[in-house]
Amino acid sequence: MERPRPVPVSADADTTARTYSARNVSKAFSGVPVLEGIDLAFRPGEIHTLVGENGAGKSTLLKIMSGVYSADSGSLELEGEALGPLSPATAQRRGIYLVPQEPRLMPDLSIAENLYLGSLPRGRFGFTVNWKMINNSAGDVLSRVGLSVDPRSLAGRLPLAHQQLLECARALAHGCTIIFFDEPTSPLTSHEAETLFSVMDDLRRQQMTLGFISHRFDEVEELSDRISVMRDGAVVAHHLRGESDRASIINAMVGRELTMAKRKTRPERSGAPILDVRHVVSKPEVEDISIQVRAGEIVGLGGLVGSGRTELSEAVFGLRPSSAGVVTVDGVDVTGRAPQDCIDAGLIYLGEDRGRNGIFADVDLTRNASASVIGRLPRKGRLIRKRQEETMTQGALQNAGVKAANMGLPIKSLSGGNQQKVLLARWMMAQPKVAIFDEPTRGVDVGAKEGIYEMIESLTDDGLATLVISSELDELVRLCDRVYAVYEGRVVGELRGDAITSDAVGQLAVGAA
Amino acid sequence: MTTTTIAPSRRRLPVWGTVLAAALVVELMVFSLTNTHFFGGGAGMLSQIELFLPTGIVALGLAPVILTGAIDLSVGATASLSSVLVGVLILHHVNPVLAIGIALAVSTIIGLVNGLIITLFGIDSLLVTLATQFIASSLAVSVAGDNPPFGFPDMFLALGEGTVGPVPIALLIFLVIAALVMLLIGRTGFGRRIVLIGYNPSAARFTGVRVMRTFVGVFTMSGLVAGIAGIVLAAYFNAGRSDSGMSLLLPAITCVVLGGVDIFGGRGRIGEVVLAVLVLGYLTQGLLNSGVSSLTATMVTGLLLIVALVVKIAFERRSGESFLGTLRRRFAARTGGSPGVGRGAKGGSEKAAAEPRDPAHS
Numbered sequence: 001m002e003r004p005r006p007v008p009v010s011a012d013a014d015t016t017a018r019t020y021s022a023r024n025v026s027k028a029f030s031g032v033p034v035l036e037g038i039d040l041a042f043r044p045g046e047i048h049t050l051v052g053e054n055g056a057g058k059s060t061l062l063k064i065m066s067g068v069y070s071a072d073s074g075s076l077e078l079e080g081e082a083l084g085p086l087s088p089a090t091a092q093r094r095g096i097y098l099v100p101q102e103p104r105l106m107p108d109l110s111i112a113e114n115l116y117l118g119s120l121p122r123g124r125f126g127f128t129v130n131w132k133m134i135n136n137s138a139g140d141v142l143s144r145v146g147l148s149v150d151p152r153s154l155a156g157r158l159p160l161a162h163q164q165l166l167e168c169a170r171a172l173a174h175g176c177t178i179i180f181f182d183e184p185t186s187p188l189t190s191h192e193a194e195t196l197f198s199v200m201d202d203l204r205r206q207q208m209t210l211g212f213i214s215h216r217f218d219e220v221e222e223l224s225d226r227i228s229v230m231r232d233g234a235v236v237a238h239h240l241r242g243e244s245d246r247a248s249i250i251n252a253m254v255g256r257e258l259t260m261a262k263r264k265t266r267p268e269r270s271g272a273p274i275l276d277v278r279h280v281v282s283k284p285e286v287e288d289i290s291i292q293v294r295a296g297e298i299v300g301l302g303g304l305v306g307s308g309r310t311e312l313s314e315a316v317f318g319l320r321p322s323s324a325g326v327v328t329v330d331g332v333d334v335t336g337r338a339p340q341d342c343i344d345a346g347l348i349y350l351g352e353d354r355g356r357n358g359i360f361a362d363v364d365l366t367r368n369a370s371a372s373v374i375g376r377l378p379r380k381g382r383l384i385r386k387r388q389e390e391t392m393t394q395g396a397l398q399n400a401g402v403k404a405a406n407m408g409l410p411i412k413s414l415s416g417g418n419q420q421k422v423l424l425a426r427w428m429m430a431q432p433k434v435a436i437f438d439e440p441t442r443g444v445d446v447g448a449k450e451g452i453y454e455m456i457e458s459l460t461d462d463g464l465a466t467l468v469i470s471s472e473l474d475e476l477v478r479l480c481d482r483v484y485a486v487y488e489g490r491v492v493g494e495l496r497g498d499a500i501t502s503d504a505v506g507q508l509a510v511g512a513a
Numbered sequence: 514m515t516t517t518t519i520a521p522s523r524r525r526l527p528v529w530g531t532v533l534a535a536a537l538v539v540e541l542m543v544f545s546l547t548n549t550h551f552f553g554g555g556a557g558m559l560s561q562i563e564l565f566l567p568t569g570i571v572a573l574g575l576a577p578v579i580l581t582g583a584i585d586l587s588v589g590a591t592a593s594l595s596s597v598l599v600g601v602l603i604l605h606h607v608n609p610v611l612a613i614g615i616a617l618a619v620s621t622i623i624g625l626v627n628g629l630i631i632t633l634f635g636i637d638s639l640l641v642t643l644a645t646q647f648i649a650s651s652l653a654v655s656v657a658g659d660n661p662p663f664g665f666p667d668m669f670l671a672l673g674e675g676t677v678g679p680v681p682i683a684l685l686i687f688l689v690i691a692a693l694v695m696l697l698i699g700r701t702g703f704g705r706r707i708v709l710i711g712y713n714p715s716a717a718r719f720t721g722v723r724v725m726r727t728f729v730g731v732f733t734m735s736g737l738v739a740g741i742a743g744i745v746l747a748a749y750f751n752a753g754r755s756d757s758g759m760s761l762l763l764p765a766i767t768c769v770v771l772g773g774v775d776i777f778g779g780r781g782r783i784g785e786v787v788l789a790v791l792v793l794g795y796l797t798q799g800l801l802n803s804g805v806s807s808l809t810a811t812m813v814t815g816l817l818l819i820v821a822l823v824v825k826i827a828f829e830r831r832s833g834e835s836f837l838g839t840l841r842r843r844f845a846a847r848t849g850g851s852p853g854v855g856r857g858a859k860g861g862s863e864k865a866a867a868e869p870r871d872p873a874h875s
Contacts, residue, residue, distance in 0.1 A: 339718065340723055357716050359713070362780065363709070363712055371716075371717075374722070376700045404519050408521075
């Protein structure tokens with residue numbers, strides 16, 4: 001290995017303008033396919049934007065292309081040359097950089113140190129760090145992204161928007177010319193985002209290769225030279241600048257090959273709400289939300305990721321603190337109570353992140369399903385009767401339509417759809433009065449979705465008060481009798497019956513109406 | 514809704530337990546054949562392991578802690594404190610039963626305090642118990658004073674050396690605790706929660722498991738069991754030595770790990786830990802009895818542990834996977850940290866990521 005020479009800063013990476021492509025890239029997380037055979041090219045001098053619903057695989061693709069994840073199959077090609085296995089460090093050496101959604105800087109190091117972290121320019125003998133060179137060239141790089149700050153001050157002192165620009169400057173400091181932005185604007189105000197956009201515009205003019213993910217259509221249309229729409233792990237449509245209209249993009253985003261069954265009309269319910277959430281505040285995501293759900297109705301919560309829907313549910317279910325508001329379940333006050341108390345009161349919450357917060361991957365089906373009712377299992381004295389436990393859970397799993405060879409299998413050996421059905425069975429064993437289903441069909445293949453919808457409907461017909469959170473608009477249209485639209489931590493609208501359409505909910509969700 | 518039948522789970526022989534049992538039998542046979550003193554007509558063999566039993570008892574208290582994915586480094590020091598305390602009290606003419614009660618109460622309180630600090634402040638169990646270890650051991654030294662207590666009444670000594678028929682009382686204590694812990698982990702709600710937390714603390718929290726309460730319980734129990742080990746120690750040595758417990762910690766962890774308990778929590782069986790205690794105990798004692806120096810015996814223990822852990826991987830091979838493939842898969846899973854890595858009570862309060870996230874990089 002050659003010892004690295006003292007190099008002029010920003011010459012440590014390939015700097016020529018290059019096309020970077022993914023060829024037939026596939027990836028699965030714990031057996032759930034996230035990307036399937038992606039072919040996509042990012043070209044120099046272009047901002048290429050990926051749009052799609054949550055879970056469509058946009059972030060995963062950019063993370064693979066920048067070495068954060070490795071693809072299960074397929075290849076990455078730089079100017080037609082196949083790249084070997086990529087780590088974030090080797091990607092950076094090839095001039096590829098991912099600006100993450102949340103800046104990942106070292107807050108206690110100086111701005112200059114953060115810029116050159118990983119390849120600090122050395123002094124003449126290669127042992128010491130050439131601070132003079134760093135601090136001088138840092139100023140140049142920072143000015144390229146419009147930051148006029150002292151390179152010697154601490155990075156952690158910068159406001160979030162500037163940290164984002166610093167991330168971008170890092171890419172430049174390392175001489176990267178292929179830069180991906182993974183939803184960089186979601187933590188920024190629109191004014192702050194403008195600054196970032198003008199930097200991106202500059203970089204485009206310098207013939208850099210830029211990739212971008214955003215959920216905000218205004219900025220997508222303003223910035224992009226090319227838009228690729230992703231859905232369920234595949235690229236389903238391409239649009240060039242100017243030839244894209246919002247309706248066709250949204251269509252491609254939400255459309256399904258399978259036409260969804262029509263919503264089942266249920267009689268309008270008028271009884272007292274079983275779930276009554278009044279003015280719940282859980283900063284910073286939940287500003288003030290009130291919702292009511294009655295027995296026998298399915299109510300939807302529509303909105304963007306980060307609008308506060310999941311955070312509201314977690315606050316209601318006692319998973320995160322709320323600073324104000326009252327939650328009652330069938331008249332019982334459960335405000336601020338632990339999840340177990342909520343379950344005992346008849347409220348259950350199926351979380352959105354199945355792998356992390358739902359399944360016990362290595363545990364058998366029986367114990368996975370009975371986890372919500374450990375205290376209520378049949379006992380002899382103080383000891384759980386395992387045979388009866390298994391019979392009980394077996395019944396629940398079969399009712400939920402779980403397909404599995406036997407009860408002793410670890411849940412991770414099941415498909416995503418079957419895993420989700422096991423979790424539904426788990427929660428139905430708790431015999432809830434109110435259920436909150438957060439993204440109930442995420443990571444579930446299309447075929448299994450309808451089964452889950454039917455199960456939710458039949459439970460609701462049996463008197464369950466059901467709240468569904470979904471980022472898939474047509475899922476809300478398919479299921480819900482009523483939909484609350486949530487935007488930036490507040491309910492901004494309520495739709496009923498036939499007024500619930502993808503367009504209407506989508507408009508409310510982006511704060512447009 | 515389609516209804517398909519799911520077959521009941523098949524009962525399978527625990528592979529690792531079988532290996533350990535076989536190793537134990539082989540070991541006992543070899544030592545009995547090469548060393549007549551070791552066998553001693555059967556009864557002799559039972560008493561061979563007495564010296565190792567306090568370690569085994571500590572391991573039984575430690576196993577549930579490790580099953581949650583946490584660790585308790587204070588058990589050795591707690592055992593020391595308990596042994597010194599019971600000795601001093603007895604020599605001050607406190608009724609031995611009361612003395613034992615007080616020592617156990619103090620040990621339990623140490624465990625309780627561990628659990629409370631870990632959960633209330635959300636500090637890693639490794640750090641908290643490292644700290645309380647120092648406190649407990651210095652307490653033990655100061656309680657022992659200049660003249661550590663020794664010379665106890667026979668009735669108390671029986672706990673360490675006495676027998677019921679051919680069976681040492683200490684072995685009975687060990688087996689009773691083993692049976693209780695086995696039932697606790699396998700058949701009670703508390704045990705079920707312990708295991709689920711070990712597998713995935715965040716999912717446990719989302720499923721309504723009272724994670725903090727379970728942690729406090731598990732550490733309290735660990736303290737109590739360490740206290741019992743301390744009393745057996747005092748009775749065996751006929752003295753309360755303030756340093757006696759410290760040497761229990763690492764062998765106890767060794768027993769738990771050799772017993773197949775995943776150091777990151779979740780997986781593991783108490784029955785296999787019991788077998789591991791016997792395997793390791795007889796191995797150490799058998800080697801010493803065969804005239805091997807204790808240095809060599811310790812070294813052999815280390816080598817054996819490594820061999821055992823490697824062999825264990827071989828048994829976890831998936832069908833069609835090469836041995837190296839298993840290693841690679843495990844390594845890939847490990848370097849990223851499994852969901853159970855979160856030692857202590859910092860359950861996943863982080864907001865779930867919007868895009869599917871590989872646990873290996875979160």
